[in-house]
Amino acid sequence: MIRYLRTFVVAAEAESFSAAGNRLGLTQSAVSTQIRRLEDELGFALFDRKAKSVTLCEEGRHALEQAAQILDLFDGMKRQRGFPDRGGLNIGAISTVQASFLPKALQQFRRVQPAASINIAPGVSAELLAKVDSHELDMAVMIKPRLGLPPDLKWIPLISEHYVGIAPKGAPTDLPELLRTHPFIRYDRRSPGGQLVDRYLKQHGLSTMDTMELDEPSVILNMVSEGLGCSIIPGDLVPVKQTRGISVLGLPGGPLVREIGILARLAVLDRPSAQTLVDSLAAQASKISGQTKRRAARASHL
Structure with a gap:
């Protein structure tokens, strides 16, 4: 009720x-x-x-x-102070965050806040936004909302994740040719991340042969590795380079990125446990950003 x-x-x-x-x-x-x-x-x-x-x-x-x-x-x-405050937090996180830097961030968090309890809820960004706004969650690690935020919520940027084209080994390495000749596995247009891909395709006049539409970049990556088609996905938080049978394509027209960060209720950020978690997430996201920049620098010298 x-x-x-x-x-x-x-x-x-x-x-x-x-x-x-x-x-x-x-x-x-x-x-x-x-x-x-x-x-x-x-x-x-x-x-x-x-x-x-x-x-x-x-x-x-x-x-x-x-x-x-x-x-x-x-x-x-x-928030009752009459009970022992063990820094309990209800947080949400999109799947790519849970599978990438969240575990390391929680390790770092636990070293500072060993008694704190954390409940982690999965979900897509739109769902997590609603749950933070309705106080069901204290904070969420998600894609940045496009709309303005209520005054009691704060956005804390963590990482700008770059999109890449992916195709089965042996497929054309020219993106327009690839899209003309291979089935396209689309990143769900109902999600903010999928909407970015949809706008990119329209802006560059690229047509696709859509066969599937999914909201999980890691699942799309597996589909492409099995030869079921090609796709455009955010590639920094999923193991694109480590997945067999995958060719990675650059995207014409400049970088396409999505911003991932923390959406938190301002009142929660006053709690030491919340601030420790924010710091831990930021530290791990920074490591990934550094790794991405080093890979890009090496690629530019090849």
Whole structure:
């Protein structure tokens, strides 16, 4: 029910179930369903529904004040100082981060905060944004959101990850020719990372023969290594160089990058355990950035 109350507060501020859904990472239908269930539980309507907008009715305005108080109390309970503070954190991370520098960062974190507990939630960036915004997570390591952030959230950049073309060994090394002659395994256009690829292809007038669409760069890499097609993926956090049967292609028109960083609630960053985790993540991301620059420098001299 706490989740429904948060959805109610956001919908009341936005005066739109669709806008609330965009902010929370939910569909308009999901927001409407949550509000309807909350109304059923309370026994009265919260909104006057019109064709293109919703506004609070009299009962809804009173309920909004109470909902905000309940959420404040609930969040206060989670921060309760009367209990031993072991620096417990709820964090989210996209799959490529979990499979690359997150384990080393947690090792470094544990040396400084040996008693802290951490719960790690997987998810794509849009889901993690919604969970940080709704206080389900304290922070998330994810792709930078394109939209503006609420004032209670902070973005901390970690790494700029470069995209590369990948193809089975023996395939053409010219990207336009490759895309004309081989099936294309597309990075999911519903994700921020996949949207970057889609814009790149359109900007350069490159057509593709789409056969699959996936949201996991590491899975796409495996598909290409099995000869199922070619792709364009972010290549710094997945083992492109170490995967057999793969040719790596540069992308014409300059570098294509996505920014990965930490989205955190400002109130959480005051906690020593949170700051230690941020520092640990930043240190490990810096090592990867240094390795990427050294590889690029060696390649330029070949």
